[in-house]
Amino acid sequence: MQMTLRWYGSAFDTVTLKQIRQIPGVTGVITTLYDTMPGELWTREKIHALKEEVEAAGLKIAGIESVNIHEDIKLGKPSRDEYISNYIETLRNLGEEDIHMVCYNFMPVFDWTRTELARERADGSTVLAYTKKAVDDLVPEEMFNSISGDMNGTVMPGWEPERMARVKELFEEYKDVTEEDLFNNLKYFLEKIMPVCNEYDIKMAIHPDDPAWSVFGLPRIIINKENIQRMMKMVDDPHNGVTFCAGSYGTNPKNDLPDMIRSLKGRIHFAHVRNLKFNSIDEKTGEPLDFEEAAHLSSDGSFDMYEIVKALYDIGFDGPIRPDHGRMIWDEKAMPGYGLYDRALGATYINGLWEAIAKGNKK
Ligand code: DNO
Numbered sequence: 001m002q003m004t005l006r007w008y009g010s011a012f013d014t015v016t017l018k019q020i021r022q023i024p025g026v027t028g029v030i031t032t033l034y035d036t037m038p039g040e041l042w043t044r045e046k047i048h049a050l051k052e053e054v055e056a057a058g059l060k061i062a063g064i065e066s067v068n069i070h071e072d073i074k075l076g077k078p079s080r081d082e083y084i085s086n087y088i089e090t091l092r093n094l095g096e097e098d099i100h101m102v103c104y105n106f107m108p109v110f111d112w113t114r115t116e117l118a119r120e121r122a123d124g125s126t127v128l129a130y131t132k133k134a135v136d137d138l139v140p141e142e143m144f145n146s147i148s149g150d151m152n153g154t155v156m157p158g159w160e161p162e163r164m165a166r167v168k169e170l171f172e173e174y175k176d177v178t179e180e181d182l183f184n185n186l187k188y189f190l191e192k193i194m195p196v197c198n199e200y201d202i203k204m205a206i207h208p209d210d211p212a213w214s215v216f217g218l219p220r221i222i223i224n225k226e227n228i229q230r231m232m233k234m235v236d237d238p239h240n241g242v243t244f245c246a247g248s249y250g251t252n253p254k255n256d257l258p259d260m261i262r263s264l265k266g267r268i269h270f271a272h273v274r275n276l277k278f279n280s281i282d283e284k285t286g287e288p289l290d291f292e293e294a295a296h297l298s299s300d301g302s303f304d305m306y307e308i309v310k311a312l313y314d315i316g317f318d319g320p321i322r323p324d325h326g327r328m329i330w331d332e333k334a335m336p337g338y339g340l341y342d343r344a345l346g347a348t349y350i351n352g353l354w355e356a357i358a359k360g361n362k363k
Helices: 017-021 044-056 071-075 080-096 132-137 140-148 161-165 167-174 179-200 225-234 257-263 305-314 341-362
Strands: 002-006 028-031 060-065 101-105 116-120 126-131 203-207 240-245 268-273 276-281 288-293 320-323
Touching (some): 002 341, 028 044, 028 320, 044 060, 044 080, 060 268, 126 132, 132 288, 161 167, 179 203, 179 225, 179 240, 225 257, 268 305, 320 341
Parallel strands (some): 002 320, 028 060, 101 203, 240 268, 268 320
Antiparallel strands (some): 126 288, 276 288
């Protein structure tokens, strides 16, 4: 594996490349052209400039998160072909710049969903949290307003004001879109981009839907083992792969994370490792009613991080890995989930687990 940190670019991130370079074992960043809109073509010049900046700081671009998918592609509208051509051109430009991993998601309208961005924990740290009741009680258009006060002046990925301004209209468009339609539209997209991915060896890594169930009645498909296996078979090419995000699949306690990892051997191109803590689960349905994000350490949350990292180690995972959302600690002011301190602790912890597993295996 290659340890990385997500970085939004010097114009958007509170964390600097120099700071990232000083975290032991971190050799690369996962980054993006944060000011491009879904569907827009990424020029070679812009990608090159980003790469030069990262390399000047002694780091590498280990992959892109994300090249976002235009809603028309997810909706299967006739205009999708134009956006897919742009996507193909973007992939070609990335390939020419020697970038070989692209994370994306196929979630309608919203990217990840949380109902609080700064819930205070007993130790005074703050974390992102989710309460089912808050989602049930909210109309989608209010979602952005209800959380935007906690963004510390940053623009959160997937919650860009431009996207939020169209929420109502988008819900109308998704009214009759079923999960089957979404699978078909994803297949159509992947089949079109696979030739360029093969030509440049670009590994596509779909990010799961977070949380791993339908929100606000929208169809969501990248949520469990069965569906992700279906997607892998639907376009059976090693370049059609997965971002294994422990925190997203793990929102559903029925998802057995180490088992899912083992079943995806050879198809995991990127790993997001984080922990969360369930506070309340509906006893009848097994559905989580409340969870909050936790420190990476197993004992701080509900996941067995050793088993997750061990499964990645056992399948021979050699792609980029990153600590995911961190808590806000030590009075840091940053994008919720993306401060420096707790993610640096997370990287160090994951590195420690990995070293112990690797050495234990040699004995
Ligand atoms: C949230 C992230 C997601 C992820 C996208 C990938 O913090 O995990 O926004 O980057 O879903 O496209």
